[in-house]
Amino acid sequence: MQDSINQIVQGFLSRGRDKKAQAVQLYQETFDLDEIQSKAVCCGTIVPNWWLEFDRAPLELLEELFSPKRIRELESGAESTTRERKRYRTHRLSQVRDGDYDADEIPGFWIHQIMDLKGDDIFGLTTVTGYSFSFIGTQFHGLFSWVEDCIDYLKMRGVVRDLQHFRRVRRRPATLGWRTHTVIQESNLQLPFLFP
Numbered sequence: 420m421q422d423s424i425n426q427i428v429q430g431f432l433s434r435g436r437d438k439k440a441q442a443v444q445l446y447q448e449t450f451d452l453d454e455i456q457s458k459a460v461c462c463g464t465i466v467p468n469w470w471l472e473f474d475r476a477p478l479e480l481l482e483e484l485f486s487p488k489r490i491r492e493l494e495s496g497a498e499s500t501t502r503e504r505k506r507y508r509t510h511r512l513s514q515v516r517d518g519d520y521d522a523d524e525i526p527g528f529w530i531h532q533i534m535d536l537k538g539d540d541i542f543g544l545t546t547v548t549g550y551s552f553s554f555i556g557t558q559f560h561g562l563f564s565w566v567e568d569c570i571d572y573l574k575m576r577g578v579v580r581d582l583q584h585f586r587r588v589r590r591r592p593a594t595l596g597w598r599t600h601t602v603i604q605e606s607n608l609q610l611p612f613l614f615p
Contacts, residue, residue: 420449421535421536423445423449424449424533424534424535425535425536425537426442426445427442427445427446427449427533427535427541427562428442428533428534428535428539428540428541429442429535429539430442430445431443431541431562431564432539432541432564439562442562443561443562446533446543446559446562447559450531450543458531458532459529459530459531459585460530460531460532460542460566460584460585461529461530461566461569461570461582461583461584461585462527462528462529462530462581462582462583462585463527463528463579463580463581463582463583464515464525464526464527464528464579464580464581465525465526465527465528465546465573465576465577465578465579465580466511466512466515466525466577466578466579466580467524467525467526467576467577468576468577468578470511470524470525470577471507471508471511471512471577471578473499473503473504473507473508474507475493475494478490480507480510480511481493483510484503484506484507484510485503489503512578512580515580516580522548522549522550523548523549523550524548525548526546526547526548526558527546527547527548528544528545528546528547528573529544529545529547530542530543530544530566530569531543531544531545533562541562541563541564542562542563542564542565542566542568542569543559543561543562543563544559544560544561544562544563544569544572544573545557545558545559545560546558546560560572570582
């Protein structure tokens with residue numbers, strides 16, 4: 420196993436595009452879901468941008484936010500206003516905060532640290548949707564040099580919620596525009612949840 424880890428880390432850190440691609444493939448072949456969960460350094464929830472976009476379809480949601488007259492106008496094709504879209508988005512985010520959402524649509528994520536024998540490390544990002552009693556779906560999003568790169572990748576695709584760190588991880592050097600302190604462990608648990 421350590422040989423695979425060394426190959427993954429050194430391949431990803433190399434300058435060659437082919438070596439990076441081979442490192443990603445080896446990572447996917449080597450690590451399983453349990454391994455990733457048990458070595459997570461960071462986890463949370465990502466609310467996808469598409470889920471926050473104004474949608475006329477969930478009528479019960481619109482009934483909470485708008486008057487019956489305005490709902491009829493929207494159903495007839497009226498354009499939503501900036502204020503209405505903002506109100507809709509705020510309401511959707513509050514649903515996630517309150518735990519009133521569907522885990523089939525709102526993924527949890529974890530970031531897995533991979534360290535070789537030389538002490539070099541990289542991070543794998545995986546999201547998970549679904550429920551343990553029905554179907555769990557995972558999606559690997561790639562390898563990254565820094566935890567912050569994983570978070571930035573997620574932020575381009577949605578709103579990051581409930582971000583938790585579990586042990587010290589190295590940070591991007593100040594010369595690259597980030598603070599040099601390390602992230603302190605916030606919890607003694609491996610993960611606060613197995614699935615969203």
